[in-house]
Amino acid sequence: MLNFTIRRLLQIPLVMIALSIIVIGLTQLLTPEQRAAPYIRSEQQAARLEQIITERGLRDPFPIQYGRWFSNIVKGDLGYSKASNKDVLATIQERLPNTVELSLVTAIPILLLSIWLGTLSALHKDKLIDQILRVVVVFGYSLPTFVLGIVLLAVFYAYLGWLPGAGQLDILNQFAVGDLKRYTGMMTVDAALNGRWDIAWDALQHMILPAVTLLIVLSANLVKVMRNSMLEVLTSDYVRTARAKGLSSKVVNGKHARRNALLPIVTLGGFLVIGLLGGSVITETIFAYPGIGQWFVQAALQLDIAGVLGFTLLSALLVVVMSTVVDLLYGVLDPRVRFY
């Protein structure tokens, strides 16, 4: 298992180099004029387009542009992101903890709820509760995130006034947060460690609507998979044998069936975490939540190549690490799995 883990971790730099060549290579399909677009903010600047292209070296051959980027990477400089007006590394450092925080608040409820509802639906197959859950799943599955997000915002913030609107903190706390000593970059945690429970509470409240949006949209698929997996396991021979041996339904369903039904959830759950950490781009944008997803949207829209590259590399890192974790978890859940 150790060898397997080391081998997988060693793949990371190779994956990243390959990805960077592909991404930078793809950007070369754009003309220098198109790649200069992020630096042009007014028609007047466009009149000096050629000067901007020369100053940025956008007509240089691909190897030179890649070499320039790579030599900077070696020095720890991931470039400057136009979308965030900050260095890419500083942007990731600032925004990733926010996304991690939102992911933590979201992922665990999603997994627990999905497993519970999927199991419930399977155990009550074709009964009323199953029918209702299936309708809810279809609803959640087909509802566009931006529609749900805006509806939740309109109802709970604008109409009822129960929850705060877009952003990470209320206005007064925006000023107060500058005094906080930052330990983790996560607002709730840092505020709590500073004894500023009011700020922690405020930040937590601002996460409710984005988290609920993600919960509804992302749970649907997991509930469906859990239900199907559970149904398959419930009709298997060993479950029948367990029942024949006189074990109670609670033990059979909970211990024998559900544990094996969880295998596909582990895979999907792994990708769920990758997705959340990679930034729930639409949700973060709607709620003006300052995570890396919101940054990526802006970077992509603005042809911010350094930003897109930084985000891509971060995502690649997360994918490789989480895939490794998922594979290892498989081994824990299913002793038949061997590592080579």
Added chain:
Amino acid sequence: MKKTAKKLATLSSLLLVSAALAASPTDTLVIQSSSDVPTMDPGVTYDTASSALVDNMYETLITYDGASLTKLVPLLATKWTPSNGGKTYTFDLRKGVKFHSGATMTCADAEYSFERNLVTNSGASGNWFIAEALTGTQSNAADDKTVTWARIDKSVECNAAGQLVFTLPAVDPAFLAKLAYTGQAILEKAYSTKIGEWDGTEKTWKDWIGKDLTDSELSKKPNGTGPYKLVRADANNHLFQAFDGYWGKKPTIKNVIQQKVPELAARQQALLRGDADIIDGGGRSVDEAQVKGKPGVTWVDDLPNTTSTAIFMNEKIAGANNALLGSGKLDGKGIPSNFFSDVNVRRGFSYAFNYQGYIKDVQNTKGKQRTMLMPDIFPGYDPKVKTYTFDAAKATDYFKRAWGGQLWKNGFVLTANYRASAPASQTAMEILKKNIESINPKFRVNIQAKQWSEMLADSKKGQEAMILIGWAPDYADADNFMYTFYASDGYYSPRANWKDASVDKWLKQARSTINTAERNRLYSLVGNRAYEQAPYILVPAPVNYTFYSSRVSGAPLTKAGFNPMTSLYWKELSKK
């Protein structure tokens, strides 16, 4: 199970009851915008999002007087004296002005600020026009070898009396207006040097030529003399506080927070709930439908618009085998590269555009047909110059005369590009297409979307046949528009390739005199000549509007006090 449900219910109630949802405090102005702030370095500020912040942190030597576009008043200067026939300007600087760092402003700081702009003068900046005034060329030293350190150094100096002296190579009637531009704000030399910016010496100036300052150290750590100082900036927020050491009248609003909220619906809800005071709208039709008339919202309409937009008819379409030309001949399957060089074609197209229809459909009736390609509130605008109207009969008449009758007989296929994701541009082109094609079934206009930067680049090479572009002012002077559009060596010349010797002569004369009446007369001549020659189809200008929380008030937010050349000055606002 029941216990869990009970706990969840309790937690939910707690959340809902305790949500801190008070409207924004009275001492805090909350601005929600849709876009990023590209830079906070005045030396490269050349967009509205950046200047909205920079203008409140930094100050220029002079500024516009309230809503006036013609009267300039001292700001960091106390007075100025022109001499040497308008080629030398001597400025007395205000005493006791402090930077946010605590240092006192000196003449050396002002000299440094201008020299920094002349040295760097990157493509992304708006320094080309101050460079033109002070060094005689729009270029920096990398692109124009005549720009030397001596020339830069000599153009702006401090004399023994501590006055700032500008020496111009030639008279520039727009010079003072150029000084009021955000980019000419005064920086602190010692502070800038300390944080890693150019040190202001001849020894290092070459290292800074053409350097893009967008992400400079100064952009990250601004330090101006303005009424507000930056307290903190993070992913979505810029926080400002009134500067205690400000030399002028203390602002009423203590805190300002500028938040980036990309989603329009979220911004609208924040405004309507009182959490935001000023927001970016979504365009007239959206804002009129969703914000206008709502409780707590003040709507101000019929504000001046200072952009000018035209459909360009390129008289010399470049590019070998340019696909836009089709067959490249007047054979009914394409157009020759000099298609628009016949004035009858240009007049025919000008009569074929439905100006009033555009105002009604695109601008919700809030549009204005202008006589010249410049803002109608600028000095030099002549409302008496004739305008084209939509007239299919006259268009037919001119098309029949064009190209000795060959155009009418053979027809043509013209391909025009418009800026992708710009509905107003697309609609303008569609209006033109529909009307032209209805005049003669042999006429065909194909329109296609194109990415903006690429379209601008191709048009600069003269490779676009017909495009729609606008211009926003850098300074309140007719020259900024008239020379740009109409001069044969103006910025937009390669896009139209229209050349008129008289117009060139008049524009140059207007540049070399400070006599306002004479300049106005010359611009009228240009306007009339342009009407006759029809190098452009003048797209009606939209009417500006603004809206904001009724809790906020101040002169710049009123029709009488609104100045389209300046940012919103927070120091002039109050909130209840």
